[in-house]
Amino acid sequence: MRWDKTGKVVENFYVVGHPVMPVYLLDGEAPLLFDAGLRALGPRYEKGIKAILKDKMPEMLLLTHSHFDHLGAAGYLKQIWPQMKIAGSQKVQDILHRQRAVETIRSLNREAAGQIQTLGISSIDETPFEPFDLDVILEPGLLLTPDPHTRVVCIHSPGHTWDFMSYWISQKRILVASEAVGCDDGTGYICPEFLVDYDAYCHSLTRLSTLNPRVLCPGHGMVLTDADAENHMARALGYAREYVSMVEGFLKAEAGDIEQTVMRVKEREWDPKSGPKQIESAYLLNTRVRVRCLKERMGASAPWSSG
Numbered sequence: 001m002r003w004d005k006t007g008k009v010v011e012n013f014y015v016v017g018h019p020v021m022p023v024y025l026l027d028g029e030a031p032l033l034f035d036a037g038l039r040a041l042g043p044r045y046e047k048g049i050k051a052i053l054k055d056k057m058p059e060m061l062l063l064t065h066s067h068f069d070h071l072g073a074a075g076y077l078k079q080i081w082p083q084m085k086i087a088g089s090q091k092v093q094d095i096l097h098r099q100r101a102v103e104t105i106r107s108l109n110r111e112a113a114g115q116i117q118t119l120g121i122s123s124i125d126e127t128p129f130e131p132f133d134l135d136v137i138l139e140p141g142l143l144l145t146p147d148p149h150t151r152v153v154c155i156h157s158p159g160h161t162w163d164f165m166s167y168w169i170s171q172k173r174i175l176v177a178s179e180a181v182g183c184d185d186g187t188g189y190i191c192p193e194f195l196v197d198y199d200a201y202c203h204s205l206t207r208l209s210t211l212n213p214r215v216l217c218p219g220h221g222m223v224l225t226d227a228d229a230e231n232h233m234a235r236a237l238g239y240a241r242e243y244v245s246m247v248e249g250f251l252k253a254e255a256g257d258i259e260q261t262v263m264r265v266k267e268r269e270w271d272p273k274s275g276p277k278q279i280e281s282a283y284l285l286n287t288r289v290r291v292r293c294l295k296e297r298m299g300a301s302a303p304w305s306s307g
Contacts, residue, residue: 003224004222009215010214020276029148030146030150032061032062033058034176034217035070036061036071039076040125057084058081060086061085065163065164065178067105068104076127087134088163092134093137110126118276140165141155153167155208175208175211177216181233182236183218184224186222199297213229213233214229247294255303259288
């Protein structure tokens with residue numbers, strides 16, 4: 001199943017807010033949230049969570065990584081539920097202590113608020129992103145047991161970012177992996193999401209695929225279950241390899257010029273899309289990082305490095 005809406009995916013597991021910028025909710029004795037989407041959707045997340053939990057409150061918010069569209073509403077949700085613990089990797093905490101990084105997160109959340117109408121959302125909150133601190137620092141391999149019926153394994157999954165943590169809910173075979181497994185753009189194409197290291201991304205993806213999740217939660221757009229989850233994991237590596245071949249070809253044609261290569265990738269990948277898509281500035285930022293990553297990977301073997 002390709003679940004591209006909000007609501008219950010399987011028993012006690014929900015998508016709230018909006019499927020393109022989701023917050024995932026695992027209900028139980030100690031409810032858990034996964035990621036915090038955009039600041040502009042904070043009240044929308046709050047409404048969705050309260051509709052499910054009623055008088056209960058989330059025990060913990062688990063962050064996959066430090067990108068603006070995954071922790072944007074974390075500070076807002078902390079204000080609503082002050083006792084809720086926000087958890088993530090040490091590298092997430094380090095990034096949140098960098099003023100320049102916080103300014104970038106705030107700026108991108110502000111820009112996204114101005115474009116969110118393309119998702120069909122007319123009511124948004126334009127309050128700026130609020131910085132916050134983590135209450136819990138998560139280590140790779142850590143087993144969280146918020147209640148007797150829930151076990152969550154924290155899996156370091158670098159490649160998209162270095163601070164990335166995926167979450168495996170073993171009893172339900174739910175994998176919250178966000179961009180560590182790429183994102184289906186709605187057409188069946190799985191966007192490769194490595195930013196800091198292509199080889200680390202492939203290693204993380206291969207490792208996560210061995211879990212054989214029943215429910216797979218990428219970063220945006222939809223949740224995949226059963227055969228669709230298995231199919232996604234099987235195809236994601238292939239799309240990543242095709243992307244690398246495309247970018248390396250453009251780099252060779254442009255004699256290693258990063259900006260010209262970015263524009264050629266954008267013309268091929270971003271410009272033709274007609275539906276909701278990543279805001280342009282964030283897309284260009286990520287593509288530039290990906291191209292630079294692959295240029296460095298080519299190293300001395302690149303044709304422009306000879307002579």
